[in-house]
Amino acid sequence: MNIFDVVGENFFKPLTSQFKTIYLDCLTIIYDSYRSELSYGIDREILVSKLSDYFERSNISDIEFEDESEILKDSRSKATTFLRKLKDFGWVEYEISNNQMAKIIMPDYAVTVVKTFLDISNPKEMEYQSEIALIYSTLTNEELLDRPYPQVLRPVFERTHALFDGLKKLNTSIKKYIEAITADKTSEEIISDFFKYHDEIGSKAYHRIKTEENISRFRNTIIGRLRDILNDRDTFERTVKGYQNIENENDYYTAEDEVKAQISAIIDSFRSYDEIVSEIDKKHSKYLKNAVERAKFLLLNTNNTEGKISTILQYIAECYNREEQNNLTEDASDDICALFNIFSHGFLSGESLKTVAISRKITDVEDIFEPVDMTDEERELRRIAISEKNKNRFSKKNVEQYVGTLLSDRNMILASDIPIETKRDLIRVIFISLYGHSTKSEYSVKQKEEIISLQGFRFRDFEIRRRYK
Incomplete structure (x- = not known):
């Protein structure tokens, strides 16, 4: 269906007129009033009073429309005229109540459009963790499976869309800041943008993605429960019938294809999570590097x-x-003109801006060392010595192997459970904590408040948990 068949040909005219800002302010007031009303519709006189207050506070000068000869001077005439025009354009409707009082109502499409405008003007931070938790809890709640489409699949499909749209918006927001660096900006503006980026993205959305519980903890269960709906014939048939009832689809096979498509789309989205976050990581690092380099260049230059x-x-x-x-x-x-006197210099001197090049004589490079002949036995002993030395290094691989031995068949241990007898043992605990904060590590760590004292060493205790991928 064509959108203008729903909203009308003139619906968007107020937003392209010379008074578009005033129209949008009036729509915001109407929208806020409409939402706060408990009853159906807003009393016209109350709304006119609110709009009059707006024109009074804004000190808007006299208004004259091109299609009208009257000049609007007072606040009430401005309020009633703008309200009438919004009705003519299809943004509001009048309805007469039983007591013959005029009520103002907003059509559902007008409410949707104004809400979208407000969301664009005042974007809200998405709580990624709560969205993931709601998807997880919905799929794992057995009681909801008596109506699997309206109570499980549909809300999960919508929340998945919202979650991954939020991640893509974050990716786009970082891209916007990267592009802004290449604009003609001073070092002060770039530094200001850098702190703005840190406040709006770096310390909020990006920080939450990197520090809160990772989506991979829930991903396998989410994908598994969706496959259960596909594989369980009874549940799947009830889901398809639920789709037919809710979406008014008469053909069973079309509904079956749509249900399968929704399930596949959710699974594909969760599988692509790592790729999206990796792209966000790259853009975040690129912005930080570019901002610092650009500011440094301008400051030095x-x-x-x-x-x-x-x-x-x-x-x-x-x-x-x-x-x-x-x-x-x-x-x-x-x-x-007196500031400049440009002419050909012709020679280099000590006062020249150009630094005089210093010539150097190139000599042959002497051999640093002569190759040492080693027997096969000596070479094998050296290889063993290097291998033993590598085993004792606190590399990520060695530390993960050590943690894997500690965990064995357990899911979690405390750092205080690790035997510490020497300084080397304490250093190993420190490396366990450092590597555990990486999302690519085979285990994760979580700090606790308790301070542990062992063998003369003191450190804050922490949990060590196996990471499931």
Whole structure:
């Protein structure tokens, strides 16, 4: 169906008119009033009073529409006229109640559009963890399976869309900041954007993705429960019939295909999670690196001779652009010309801006060492010695093997359970904690409040858990 068949041909005209900002403010007031009303609709006089207060507070000057001869001067006439025009455009409707009072209502499509505008203007932080937890709890709640489509599959499908749309928006937001760096900005603006990025993205959305419980903890169960719906014939048939009832689909086989498509889409989304987060990681690192490098370049480049000349030229260009009576095609004033005296230098001296190159004589490079002949036995002994040395290193592989031995058939141990007798044992515990914070590690760590004292060493206790991938 064409959208204009639903909303009407003139629905979007207020948003392209010269008074689009006022129209949007009025719609926001109507929307907020409509949501807060417990009864059906808003009393017209109450709404006119609220709109009048808006025009009074905003000190909006006289308004004259092109298609009307009347000039709107007072706040009430502005409020009633804008309300009437919004009705003509299809944003609101009038309804007469039993007591003959006019009520203002908003059509469902108008509510949806205004809500979308407000979401764009004031974006809210998505709680990724709560969305994942709701999807997980919905799929694992056996009581909901008596109506599997409306109570399980449909809400899970919608929340999955919302979750991954939120991740893609985060990816796009970082991309916007990266592109802004290449714009014509000063070092101060880049540093300001850097802190703004940290406040809005780095310390909030991105931080939550990297520090909260990972989606992989729930992913296998979510995918498994969705496959159960596909494989259990009775549950699947009830899901298809539920789709037919809710979505008004008469053909059983079409409904069956749609249900399978929804389940496949959810599974594919959760499988692509690592790829999306990896892309977000790359963009986050790229932004941090580019912002620092760009700011460093601008800060350093303004302190050398080339940077100072560039700053002077920039200032002169800004002066010309600010003065309408002058333009860049006119001759510069004598005062400006006196600043520059450019001519060919012809030779290099100690006062030249160009550094004089220092010539060096290239000599043959002497051999650093002579190869040492080793017998096969000596070579094998050396290989064994290096191998033993590598086994004793605190590499990620060695530490993960040690933790795997500690966990054995358990899912969790405490750091305080690890035997510590020497300084080397304590260093190993430190490396266990460091590697455990990486999402690519085979185990995870979680800090506890208790301070442990062992063999003269003190450290904060932490849990060591096996990570399931």
